[in-house]
Structures are given as C-alpha cells and as structure tokens.
Amino acid sequence: MIGQDKVKEILLRTLSRKRIPHALLFHGPKGVGKEAMALELARAFICQEDELYACNQCSDCHRIAHLTHPDVYFIFPFTGKITVDEEKAILKSVVDNPYMRSNPWATPSISIEQIRQLKKESSLSTFENKGRVVIIAEAHLMTPEAANSLLKLLEEPPSKMYLILTSSNHMALLPTIISRCQCLRFDPIEWRDIAAALTQRASVEESQANIIAKISSGSYRRAIELLDEDIDNKRTKVLDLLRAIIKNDFERLLAMEELVKSEEKNEIKELLNLLLLWFRDALIYIEGEANNSTIINIDQIDILDKFCHSFETLDVKRITDEIETAIQLIDRNVYINLIILNLFYRLKHNLRRK
Amino acid sequence: MDFTTSKNDFYKGLQKVIGVIPSKTTIPILENILLELNENTLQLTGTDLEICVSTELKVNGVQNGSCTVPAKSLNDILRELPDVPLKLTLDEEGKLHLKTEKGFYKLMSQPKEEFPSIVVEESEGDMEIDNNFLSRMIDKTVFAVSHDELRPTLMGVYFQLNENEFRCVATDGHRLVRIANTAFRASEFQKSVIVPTKALNLISKNLESPSEKEDSKVKFSIGENHVIFRMTDTYVYSKVIEGQYPKYENVIPNNNDKKLVVNKDELASSVKRVSIFSNIITHQIKCSVEENSVRISSEDIEYGGEGNEVISAKYNDEPLDIGYNANYILDMLKHMDTEEIQFLLKDSVSAAIIYPIAQRPNEDLMMLIMPIRLND
Structure with missing residues (x-):
C-alpha cells in the first residue's frame, strides 16, 4: 500500500480488536488506493497465517491478489451487457495494478442484475469456509434499484461475509446505504510516498518521479497516467504561455487560442494546473524557502530565478485566485475561449515588469 | 508428476x-x-x-x-x-x-x-445410505423445488436427519413433497441441511451410471458450510443454501377427512387431455368430485375452448369443486408408483394431500398440493 497511514492504523486497530464491521465504505478521490486497500483487507480477513496482516505467501493471499479466490467477489460498474472476455480484461487490469481499472464505458453503472447475482451467491454457503469478501467498486454508480436491492444484504449479511464499498463520490450514494456502512475517508497520498512508489514499482528516475508525484495531486492513478504523457512538453508550453503574456506577444497568445480549439477540456485544465504549480514555486522562491523538496519545477530553477527577479512585486495570491477561478469555470462548462482570454488579460494586468 | x-x-x-x-x-x-x-x-x-x-x-x-x-x-x-x-x-x-x-x-x-482448495476430511459423522434409495429420494423431490430467487431457501431439497428417519422435503409454495426413509438410523445426532438442486441432479446422474453395483452405498456427511456425497471412487462436494427452511409441517393439514381413491394413469391421461383447453397462463382445471366419480373440466375463456371428462373413483362424501394447476397435478402423478392413489380432501380452498395407495417398505411418501380458487 502506498501511504494512507491513517487508514491503515484505523483498520489495524479494528482487526486487532476483532471487531470488524460487516460493511465498510471507503471514500476519497480517485487513485488513492481504495480498491487496493479493499483487496489488502480481504487478504487480511481470509489469510489464516497471520492475525493482522496478509502473509502474501499462502494460496489464499495469492488467489485474492489474482481475483481468483472463490469467496472474494469484485463488482464493478459497466454499461449494457458484458462478455466474459471483457470482464476478464477488467479484472486483469485490477490485478495488474489495483490503483487503476480500465473503464471503456462512458457512463457505466452497477445494475440490479449484478446485485441479484450477488444475493444468489450469498444465499449459498462459502466455498472454503474462511469467510468471504464482497468489494463493490464505485458504489455510487449503482442504479437506485440496485442500491435499494442491496440494502437488506448490507444490513444483515450472512455470517462471515464482509462488504466493502468504495466510492470517489460518496455524496451520490443513497443515505440509506451510507448509514449502513462504517465510513473511512481516504486522503490524497503524500507526494513523497507516490514518488517512492514510482521509483520502486514503475522504475522511474527519481527526479522525474518527484516532479510527477507532485503534479499528480495525491493520486497514484494520475501519476501513472502522467508517465505516459509528455509532461515536459506541457511544462514548456506553460512557460511559453507565460512569456507570451509578459511580452505582450499577441501573435503567440492567439496561437494559444488555437490550442484551446484543438485540445480537450481536461488538457486545458491540466495546463492551468501546471501554471498554478509554477506560481506556487514562485511564492516559495520569493519567501526564500527554495530547496530540493519544496520546489516542484526544480529542474527549471534558473528560469524561476529570472522570472521572480523580473517583477517588483508579485501578488501570487491574486494570480492563483484568478487561475483557480478559471479552472472552476471550466468545470462548470463555461465557454473555454472566453475563460482563457479573460485569464490572460488578468494575468497580464498582474504581471508588470520592473 | x-x-x-x-x-x-x-x-x-x-x-x-x-x-x-x-x-x-x-x-x-x-x-x-x-x-x-x-x-x-x-x-x-x-x-x-x-x-x-x-x-x-x-x-x-x-x-x-x-x-x-x-x-x-x-x-x-x-x-x-x-x-x-x-x-x-x-x-x-x-x-x-x-x-x-x-x-x-x-x-x-x-x-x-x-486452484480453489477444499478440505475434505474423513469425518466420523459419515452416514451411509443405499444408492438406490438416495437416488429415489432425490428423484421424488427435486421436481418440486422452487425456482424463485427471492426465496433462496426453497431453491434446494431439505435433508432432515432425525433419530430414526431420513427425510427429504421440497416445496415451491404451491406444492410440497415429503419422503422419508424410516429404516435409517442416525444415532445421537439430528441434522438438517438445504442442498441445491444442481448438486442433486449431478449425484443422481452419477448414481445411475451402469458401472455402479446394484447394492452399493453412498456415504454422506454434512459440514458447516458444505455437504459431501461419497460414492465408490468419486465424491461430490457442494455448497449448501444458508438460511432457515420454512416450518413446512405447519402447512400439512391433519383434518382432511374426505377420501378419494382414483386410478393414477386414468387420472393423468384425463388431466393431460383436458388441460389442453385450459388457460395457457394458469393451466387451471376444475375437479368436481361426486359420489364414485370425478369430473375434470377446463374452460379457456379467451379462445372459447372447453374440455370435459368423467372418470370413475371411490368417493362417498359430500360433492366438492376444486381448481388445480394441471401441470402440478401431472408432475405429482408422474412421481407416484402405485396403480391407485388416494387424495385426502377437506374443502375447495384447502390443501389436498396425496398418498400412494400403499407405501413401499420403510418408506413414507406424501405430496401436498394447493388448490386454485375457483371464481364462480
């Protein structure tokens, strides 16, 4: 498990007291390890070798990690009908990396059929009599019928059955579901933990790992996705953009507008997030706290130095407010070109040279 | 290896x-x-x-x-x-x-x-039962099992081991079959378990294989979360259905005093013919029981078809009109072995009990069927 020390501590305490709640709800942002923790917990429940932890060596641990254990069910949202091969592919993606789950559907949901199947399974006894664990990923995507149908099972599951629901948007769950579960909040992971995981698991170079970890805003899934993207190129783009704003270079700004047309909403948001990080670095630099662990864009420290010295006063607070407003507006589906032009204008206003 | x-x-x-x-x-x-x-x-x-x-x-x-x-x-x-x-x-x-x-x-x-691992121990509680008898008990009950997933406990056959008999019960809420082997001795313990039909079908198929000897025995044991049937070289391990089996004894009436005896094949073939003209959803037929005869009739109001037959029977009590689902009747008749069978009736809205005219040695077979309310 990457990070999540607080959650680990709580779970270990319940395990050691042997007071395991029969229904748990893990909620928190995407990619912080809710499903990974659920699988780990399933192993700790079922593994007979050790009281608290999974031994990771016995056949049970091995099979749970491969999602081939007869008494561990993994339920995930999808759209329409799913073939056995598709289901296999999804399960494999979870097995390969529990922080990720491939999701080829635009608007997936958990149907009442899936819950009925689960209820049918749970009316039979366990296969190996060591207890069984049901993991319902992204439980807020249950249709209202499915959620209501789950209530009975959630309230009084058969003996030795534990249900773990995970959700990245738990406010969308029915209150009747939430009230039947013990809730555990997952916070974004510390960047140091992500960086360490990236160097160990994905064998990324440390400097690169640090930058990606910081940019990933606490989501390991995001960090892995960032590995495949040309993050350096994007950071250069952000700097270009800043230069254009400062130099009053309208041609280049217009070129940016072209970019808005060609890029997706999420890409634009990402560029703005990178811009935010740049100003965060600038603030730290101005305050004289700059060192390897505080500055994200540590490889661009020279440019940062020049940047910070070109302005008499730099009202970072105001600038970041402007950028954050822009990001919020994008989320609310305001016309992107307008947001961007407006933002450029305001940034220009705030960035006056000596 | x-x-x-x-x-x-x-x-x-x-x-x-x-x-x-x-x-x-x-x-x-x-x-x-x-x-x-x-x-x-x-x-x-x-x-x-x-x-x-x-x-x-x-x-x-x-x-x-x-x-x-x-x-x-x-x-x-x-x-x-x-x-x-x-x-x-x-x-x-x-x-x-x-x-x-x-x-x-x-x-x-x-x-x-x-591979999924199961732990099978040569437990001391192994009980033995005659091959033929087990296969007979499965055959007599499994047809009456419910397919309604909302009541999972009815989706299997209830095995009940008492001190001096071994019972199998199956019901879907409309009919019930109870068969007991009274020669069975299970010393010192009472146990019960609901076995899913899938396992039972598999077992009866394995039992019927011609290579098995006629008088061979099946050992079986009930564990905490499973039941195991051991044949000579093969064993079948099955999950069991968890939950409480309904108290079926409460629905079996004991004051049905009107006795009707009919020839099984005669009744079956009549019902089969008459039911062709019954409603395709309810399969409802009407049995009008009179002195020494039964009139079986059906009417399909939608298409205007009608069927009507009278068969002879032994009955001397007040006349009764009772509605039944023809398929349920036929299912039950198919699993009766005697030439004549007897119905114990009370009135047109109470459950009927069906017995073979004579029980086999060491066996007690009973079937129960709920009537359909006639709306006239």
Whole structure:
C-alpha cells in the first residue's frame, strides 16, 4: 500500500480488536488506493497465517491478489451487457495494478442484475469456509434499484461475509446505504510516498518521479497516467504561455487560442494546473524557502530565478485566485475561449515588469 | 508428476468430472482440471465454485506431484486417441507431456495453488445410505423445488436427519413433497441441511451410471458450510443454501377427512387431455368430485375452448369443486408408483394431500398440493 497511514492504523486497530464491521465504505478521490486497500483487507480477513496482516505467501493471499479466490467477489460498474472476455480484461487490469481499472464505458453503472447475482451467491454457503469478501467498486454508480436491492444484504449479511464499498463520490450514494456502512475517508497520498512508489514499482528516475508525484495531486492513478504523457512538453508550453503574456506577444497568445480549439477540456485544465504549480514555486522562491523538496519545477530553477527577479512585486495570491477561478469555470462548462482570454488579460494586468 | 495409465481408464475418470467444469468463466483456472498423484492413485478434481467433483483412479505412479491443465484440451485429445497406453509427465517448465507410442502432446499447466482448495476430511459423522434409495429420494423431490430467487431457501431439497428417519422435503409454495426413509438410523445426532438442486441432479446422474453395483452405498456427511456425497471412487462436494427452511409441517393439514381413491394413469391421461383447453397462463382445471366419480373440466375463456371428462373413483362424501394447476397435478402423478392413489380432501380452498395407495417398505411418501380458487 502506498501511504494512507491513517487508514491503515484505523483498520489495524479494528482487526486487532476483532471487531470488524460487516460493511465498510471507503471514500476519497480517485487513485488513492481504495480498491487496493479493499483487496489488502480481504487478504487480511481470509489469510489464516497471520492475525493482522496478509502473509502474501499462502494460496489464499495469492488467489485474492489474482481475483481468483472463490469467496472474494469484485463488482464493478459497466454499461449494457458484458462478455466474459471483457470482464476478464477488467479484472486483469485490477490485478495488474489495483490503483487503476480500465473503464471503456462512458457512463457505466452497477445494475440490479449484478446485485441479484450477488444475493444468489450469498444465499449459498462459502466455498472454503474462511469467510468471504464482497468489494463493490464505485458504489455510487449503482442504479437506485440496485442500491435499494442491496440494502437488506448490507444490513444483515450472512455470517462471515464482509462488504466493502468504495466510492470517489460518496455524496451520490443513497443515505440509506451510507448509514449502513462504517465510513473511512481516504486522503490524497503524500507526494513523497507516490514518488517512492514510482521509483520502486514503475522504475522511474527519481527526479522525474518527484516532479510527477507532485503534479499528480495525491493520486497514484494520475501519476501513472502522467508517465505516459509528455509532461515536459506541457511544462514548456506553460512557460511559453507565460512569456507570451509578459511580452505582450499577441501573435503567440492567439496561437494559444488555437490550442484551446484543438485540445480537450481536461488538457486545458491540466495546463492551468501546471501554471498554478509554477506560481506556487514562485511564492516559495520569493519567501526564500527554495530547496530540493519544496520546489516542484526544480529542474527549471534558473528560469524561476529570472522570472521572480523580473517583477517588483508579485501578488501570487491574486494570480492563483484568478487561475483557480478559471479552472472552476471550466468545470462548470463555461465557454473555454472566453475563460482563457479573460485569464490572460488578468494575468497580464498582474504581471508588470520592473 | 510422472505416471502411466491407459487411455480408457483415464478418459472414463475424466468424464465423471468434466461435466461440472464451466466452459466460460471469469476465473480462468476453473476451466482447468486438477490432477494429483499420490503413489498409485490419481485424483481428478473439477469445480465451478458451487459444486466440486473429484474422482480417483488407479495408475502406475512413478513420481508424486500435482498440476492443473485445461480440461477441454485434455478431454479433446483423449477422445481422439484409441485405447493405448499413456505416459504423463510434468516437466520443469510446468508443461504436462502426454506421450503415446506414436507421439507426444504438451499441455500448459498451472500450479495447484491457484486452484480453489477444499478440505475434505474423513469425518466420523459419515452416514451411509443405499444408492438406490438416495437416488429415489432425490428423484421424488427435486421436481418440486422452487425456482424463485427471492426465496433462496426453497431453491434446494431439505435433508432432515432425525433419530430414526431420513427425510427429504421440497416445496415451491404451491406444492410440497415429503419422503422419508424410516429404516435409517442416525444415532445421537439430528441434522438438517438445504442442498441445491444442481448438486442433486449431478449425484443422481452419477448414481445411475451402469458401472455402479446394484447394492452399493453412498456415504454422506454434512459440514458447516458444505455437504459431501461419497460414492465408490468419486465424491461430490457442494455448497449448501444458508438460511432457515420454512416450518413446512405447519402447512400439512391433519383434518382432511374426505377420501378419494382414483386410478393414477386414468387420472393423468384425463388431466393431460383436458388441460389442453385450459388457460395457457394458469393451466387451471376444475375437479368436481361426486359420489364414485370425478369430473375434470377446463374452460379457456379467451379462445372459447372447453374440455370435459368423467372418470370413475371411490368417493362417498359430500360433492366438492376444486381448481388445480394441471401441470402440478401431472408432475405429482408422474412421481407416484402405485396403480391407485388416494387424495385426502377437506374443502375447495384447502390443501389436498396425496398418498400412494400403499407405501413401499420403510418408506413414507406424501405430496401436498394447493388448490386454485375457483371464481364462480
């Protein structure tokens, strides 16, 4: 498990007291390890070798990690009908990396059929009599019928059955579901933990790992996705953009507008997030706290130095407010070109040279 | 793992297990069959996570070991081979080599650790029951099991072991069958369990195989979360249905005093003919019981069809009109062995009890059917 020390501590305490709640709800942002923790917990429940932890060596641990254990069910949202091969592919993606789950559907949901199947399974006894664990990923995507149908099972599951629901948007769950579960909040992971995981698991170079970890805003899934993207190129783009704003270079700004047309909403948001990080670095630099662990864009420290010295006063607070407003507006589906032009204008206003 | 055997022996063993192995599943290992060699005994195991079937056969073992291989490939190649000696060895890369005089085949194998493990102990509570009797009890009850997933406890046959009898009960809420073996002695304990139909069908199929000896016995035991049926070289392990079986005794009336005796085949063929004209959804037929006769009639209001027959019977009580679902009646008649059967009736809205005219030795068979309310 990457990070999540607080959650680990709580779970270990319940395990050691042997007071395991029969229904748990893990909620928190995407990619912080809710499903990974659920699988780990399933192993700790079922593994007979050790009281608290999974031994990771016995056949049970091995099979749970491969999602081939007869008494561990993994339920995930999808759209329409799913073939056995598709289901296999999804399960494999979870097995390969529990922080990720491939999701080829635009608007997936958990149907009442899936819950009925689960209820049918749970009316039979366990296969190996060591207890069984049901993991319902992204439980807020249950249709209202499915959620209501789950209530009975959630309230009084058969003996030795534990249900773990995970959700990245738990406010969308029915209150009747939430009230039947013990809730555990997952916070974004510390960047140091992500960086360490990236160097160990994905064998990324440390400097690169640090930058990606910081940019990933606490989501390991995001960090892995960032590995495949040309993050350096994007950071250069952000700097270009800043230069254009400062130099009053309208041609280049217009070129940016072209970019808005060609890029997706999420890409634009990402560029703005990178811009935010740049100003965060600038603030730290101005305050004289700059060192390897505080500055994200540590490889661009020279440019940062020049940047910070070109302005008499730099009202970072105001600038970041402007950028954050822009990001919020994008989320609310305001016309992107307008947001961007407006933002450029305001940034220009705030960035006056000596 | 290293052993030699003949194709026919191996193939015969495989056939006992292959039926349970699912062809399409999200857990790929379930498509495999587990081979375990211990000295001269080879054990073949397959499961679909509800039922597990395992069979033993004698081979010439060279080196102990275990592995799992795709059941379909193994079955396909064995089917195509003539009855020749086979040599099977597991190499270090985890491939199972199957050698014949003419050539060899390699099957990819996966380690045993991936395969679902079940722990089967030779528990002391093993009970023995006559092969024929078990198969008879399954046959008499399994047809009446419910298919309604909202009431899972009714989706299996209730096995009830009392001090001096062994009972099987099945019901779907409209009809009920109870059969008891009164020669059974289960000393010192009382147990009950609900066995899913899937396992029962599999067992009765295995019992019927002609190679079994006529008087052979089945051992069975009830565990905390499973039930095991052991035949001579094969055992069937099944999950059980968890939950409380309804108190069925409460629905069996004991004050049905009107006795009707009819010829089973005569009644069955009449019902069959008349039901052709019954409503296709309710299959409702009306039985008008009068002195020494039963009039069976049906009416399809939608299409205007009608059926009407009178058969002779032994009855001397007040006349009654009772509605039944024809399919339920036919199902029950099919599972009665005596030439004549007797109905115990009370009135047109109460359950009817059906007995064979004479019980077999050490057996007590009873069926119950709920009437349909006639709306006239």
